[in-house]
Amino acid sequence: MKCLRWRSNRHRIYLLVACGALFLLNRHLTQEESRIDEEDEELTQVDVNEDDKKIECEPPGSIESKCIADNGKSMKCWKDEEDVYFPVSYLKKRFDMTGKLGKDGSTFELYTSYAKMRSPDSTYDPLGPFGHFSTYSVETRDRVRCVSAKTDVPMSTQWDPIPYYYPIQISQYGLQHYSRMKLDSISNKSEASPKDDVILGVNSKEWKGAAGMHETTERLFFNDEQMGKVVNISAGAALANAGAYVYLDKSPDLHVISFDWKPYEANSSFTVLAKMKQDDLLVLINYVYSEGNGKCVWQEEERISDDYIVQKPKKDGQVSYSYSYIGNSPIGEWSTVTRDLLVDVARALSSGDNRKKDDNVVLHAGDLRLVSLGFRGELTVKQKITQRREQHSHAFYAAADWLVKNQNDRGGWSVPVERSIAERKLVLPPGWHSAMAQGHGISVLTRAFKHFNDEKYLKSAAKALKLFKINSSDGGVRGEFFGNIWYEEYPTTPGSFVLNGFLYSLIGLYDLSQLELMIDENDETMRAKIQEAQELYSAGVRSLKQLLPLYDTGSGTIYDLRHVALGTAPNLARWDYHAVHVYLLKWIAGIEKDEVLSKTADRWIGYAYGKRAKHN
Numbered sequence: 001m002k003c004l005r006w007r008s009n010r011h012r013i014y015l016l017v018a019c020g021a022l023f024l025l026n027r028h029l030t031q032e033e034s035r036i037d038e039e040d041e042e043l044t045q046v047d048v049n050e051d052d053k054k055i056e057c058e059p060p061g062s063i064e065s066k067c068i069a070d071n072g073k074s075m076k077c078w079k080d081e082e083d084v085y086f087p088v089s090y091l092k093k094r095f096d097m098t099g100k101l102g103k104d105g106s107t108f109e110l111y112t113s114y115a116k117m118r119s120p121d122s123t124y125d126p127l128g129p130f131g132h133f134s135t136y137s138v139e140t141r142d143r144v145r146c147v148s149a150k151t152d153v154p155m156s157t158q159w160d161p162i163p164y165y166y167p168i169q170i171s172q173y174g175l176q177h178y179s180r181m182k183l184d185s186i187s188n189k190s191e192a193s194p195k196d197d198v199i200l201g202v203n204s205k206e207w208k209g210a211a212g213m214h215e216t217t218e219r220l221f222f223n224d225e226q227m228g229k230v231v232n233i234s235a236g237a238a239l240a241n242a243g244a245y246v247y248l249d250k251s252p253d254l255h256v257i258s259f260d261w262k263p264y265e266a267n268s269s270f271t272v273l274a275k276m277k278q279d280d281l282l283v284l285i286n287y288v289y290s291e292g293n294g295k296c297v298w299q300e301e302e303r304i305s306d307d308y309i310v311q312k313p314k315k316d317g318q319v320s321y322s323y324s325y326i327g328n329s330p331i332g333e334w335s336t337v338t339r340d341l342l343v344d345v346a347r348a349l350s351s352g353d354n355r356k357k358d359d360n361v362v363l364h365a366g367d368l369r370l371v372s373l374g375f376r377g378e379l380t381v382k383q384k385i386t387q388r389r390e391q392h393s394h395a396f397y398a399a400a401d402w403l404v405k406n407q408n409d410r411g412g413w414s415v416p417v418e419r420s421i422a423e424r425k426l427v428l429p430p431g432w433h434s435a436m437a438q439g440h441g442i443s444v445l446t447r448a449f450k451h452f453n454d455e456k457y458l459k460s461a462a463k464a465l466k467l468f469k470i471n472s473s474d475g476g477v478r479g480e481f482f483g484n485i486w487y488e489e490y491p492t493t494p495g496s497f498v499l500n501g502f503l504y505s506l507i508g509l510y511d512l513s514q515l516e517l518m519i520d521e522n523d524e525t526m527r528a529k530i531q532e533a534q535e536l537y538s539a540g541v542r543s544l545k546q547l548l549p550l551y552d553t554g555s556g557t558i559y560d561l562r563h564v565a566l567g568t569a570p571n572l573a574r575w576d577y578h579a580v581h582v583y584l585l586k587w588i589a590g591i592e593k594d595e596v597l598s599k600t601a602d603r604w605i606g607y608a609y610g611k612r613a614k615h616n
Contacts, residue, residue: 061080061081062078062079062080062085063078063079063080064076064077064078065077065078065079065084067084067086069086069090069094075087075090088108088110091110095112096112096575097110097111097112098110098111098113098114099111111609111610112575112607112608112609112610113575113578113579113607113608113609114575114576115574115575115576115578115579115608116579117579117582117605117608117609118132118579118582118583119582119583119586119601119605120583120586120587120590123590123591124507124510124587124590124591126446126510126511126514126515127446127447127450127511128182129178129179129182129183130175130176130178130179130443131179131583131587132583133172133175133176133179134176134179134180134183136172136175136176137176137362138154138169138172138173138176139154139173139340139343139347140343140346140360140362141360142350142360143156143157143158144156144157144169144347145157145163145295145296145297145347145351146163146296146297146323146344146347146348146351147340147343147344147347148163148165148296148323148324149287149296149323149324149325149328149339150296150324150325150326150327150328151165151328151398151402152338152394152395152398153165153170153173153174153398153399153402154166154169154170154173155296156169159417159418159419160417160418162294162295163294163295163296164416164417165402165406165416166415167403167413167414167415167434167437167440167441168434168436168437168440170399170402170403171399171403171437171440171441171443171444172440173395173399174395174396174398174399174400174403174444174448175399175440175443175444175447176395177391177392177393177395177396177399178392178396178444178447178451180390180392181392181393181396184390184392196388196389197386197387197388198249198251198254198386198387198388199384199385199386200246200247200248200249200385200386200387201231201246201259201381201383201384201385202229202383202384204219204221204231204383206246206247207219207221207231207244207245207246207383208244208245208246208247209235209242209243209244209245210235210241210242210243216235216236217233217234217235217236217241217242217243217244218232218233218234218235219231219232219233219244220232221383224380224382226334227260227334227382228382228383228384229382229383229384230380230381230382230383231244231380231381231383232379232380233375233376233377233378233379233380233381234378235375235376235377236376237265237267237268237269237376237377238376239269239271239284239286239288239300239320239322239376241376242374243271243374243375243376243377244374244375245372245373245374245375246372246373246374246385247371247372248272248370248371248372248373248385248387249370249387250369250370251369251387252277252365252366252367252368252369253365253366253389254370254387254388254389255340255341255342255365255368255370255387255389256338256339256340256341256342256387256388256389256390256391257272257337257338257339257341257370257373257385257386257387258336258337258338258339258385258386258388258391258394259336259337259373259381259382259384259385259386260334260335260336260337260381260382260384261334261335261337261375261379261380261381261382262332262333262334262335262379262380262381263289263331263332263377263378263379264331264332264377264378264379264380265331265377265378265379266289266326266331267289267376267377268289268331268375268376268377268378268379269286269287269288269289269325269375269376269377270286270287270337270373270374270375270376271284271285271286271287271373271374271375271376272284272285272339272341272344272370272372272373272374273285273370273371273372273373273374274341274345274368274369274370274371275368275369275371276345276367276368277366277367277368277369278367280317281317281318281319282317282318282319282371283318283319283320283321283345283348283349283368284318284319284320284321285321285322285323285341285344285345285348286300286320286321286322286323287322287323287325287337287339288322288323288324288325288326289325289326289331290322290324290325290326291324291326292322292323292324295324295351296323296324297321297322297323297324297344297347297348297351298321298322298351299319299320299321299348299351300320300321300322321348321349321351323344323348338391338394340391341368341370342363342364342365342367342368343363345363345368346361346362346363347361349361365389370387373385396444396447396448396451397448397452399444400444400445400447400448400452400457403441403444403445403460404445404456404457404460407441407460407463407464410433410466410467410470410475410476411438411463411464411465411466411467412433412437412438412464412466412467413433413437413438413441414430414431414432414433415428415430415431415432415433415434415437416430416431417430418430419432419490421490421492421496421562422496422562422566422568422571425566425568426490426492426493426494426496426562426566427492428490428491428492432475432490432491433467433475433476433477433491434477434488434489434490434491434501435467435468435477435487435488435489435491435501435502435505436489436498436500436501436502436504436505438464438467438468438477438487438505438508439487439501439504439505439506439507439508439509440504440508441460441461441464441508442461442464442508442509442511442512442533443507443508443511445457445458445460445461445464446458446461446511446512446515447511449461449515449518450518458515458519458526459526461512462512462526462529462530462533464508465509465512465529465532465533465536468487468505468509468536469536472488472491472492472493472495473493475491476491477491477505478491479491479495479497480495481495481497481543481547481561481564484542484543484546484547485539485540485542485543486502486540486543486547487501487502487505487506487540488501488502489501489502489504489505494565494566495561495565496560496561496562497547497560497561497562497564498559498560499551499557499558499559499560499573499581500559500577500580500581500584502540502544503544503581503584503585503587503588504584505540506537506540506541506544506588507584507587507588509533509534509536509537509540510533510537510591512529512530512533513530513531513533513534513537515530516530541588541592544588544597545594545596545597548585548597548600551581552600552603552604552613553570553572554612554613555607555612555613556572556573556575556578556604556607557572557573557577557578557581557604557607558570558571558572558573559571559572559573559574559577575608578604578607578608579608581604582601582604582605582608585597585600585601585604586598586601589601
């Protein structure tokens, strides 16, 4: 009887130890390694459905043993009379799996893919929301240095420490906000709803001014023929000067401000004071006419000596940052300013020369409240300061306008930094073009043409077709693989043939090809461009059907075909990119009503849940 009791107790001890070990292991496993994606997708780990198969802890009756796998090092495992149990850490590494404890705390869930497989909810609409881009948050990605105060679009540090404009990122920013705007309109939650907006500064008494000996501020109120009620401000230009200011609404949901101003001197500036909810930290965000040494946002510095300048430390619970505003609009002209302080404060707090990926700050509605908006220098401001929840229309407009203004003679949006691939076996010098950028750009511009009813966007979209007919070796994006046309995301020589970038380029071509009914029947030039887009799209789809099997591994997908030309190992797609492949392939299958493409996507979904192709 003693032996039986000891064995029973021993089993209980083993079970408790094993479950405790799995709990600690789970905490380690669920902290996925940081991933730097190549196309600025918002690709993050997500949980599978709760009703997926659950794998329990070590069953009672198992005993600790020693196991060896693939002639490797021995490891601790467990066995009972019927089975052998390997550590989850081994399974994760060996089979690229992940897992976590269930919500009840007593079961351990093991699953193949860390990325959720999505399928489109409806048939693709060329003028509708762009897939699930409404869930994206381009402006909070760690490689987005700021949303420029000059252009109101993101600036990237993905491949270079000096912020630059990355066309794919800018287009995704526009498509993200367009998608949110469309979904809001469907649910009758217009961002322009009066109940969501707060108007300040209309009453002259709301405008305050410093009255100290060294901070005299003059305010002159009058009616302007063009703008209506305005205030003319004359205040010291130093950032230490409070200037003329208006207290803002305290609601934490109203983190977007908008106003019209006309600065007369380059030392004019405006500042928003925000207060953090967590620690009451006061954050000053200054918008100044300065280049900032190539930075788009930086922490204010102070001079210790002629040779020693340091960043100003946190002082009295307050920090100060500046955004470069130079180039946004000419001095002496009216312009509209719209800024999302939730984003600007987060990007400022994430700035720093020695910042790491873990330093990325993401703020959510409610994390701060705005305190005041102040002005310095010689300037005039319209007496209407608007606070609102969102800026979707403005962000979409900014992205579309950037594409129009920055399109080159070849119809492209070049990337101004070097891109190296496959351990520098393939290198693109600064100034290269991307089929994904062209496709995304067209998707933004066709929607802008419809939304803003402005033909400049349509003309820009049509101009973007030119690079699809120019070979990669000549600076275009057109490649060939065994006689099949391919639109190259990275137009290297030899080609890399990235799948997701190619699929996105097809979507852009399709978007433009569907505008025929919106074009004047007498506009033969534009109608010819619409037909050209249709031909480029159709040629791409034919290539897709021919080459798609090359991307199927039987257990996942391949990111590109670089291994064919370079003679290297295949570049397998991570699960997040596999999910993108599935979604885009479902889009194309729906457009083409192609059963083979749809079944291929279904098979790829199965791979994410452990299914494998049959062997011989």
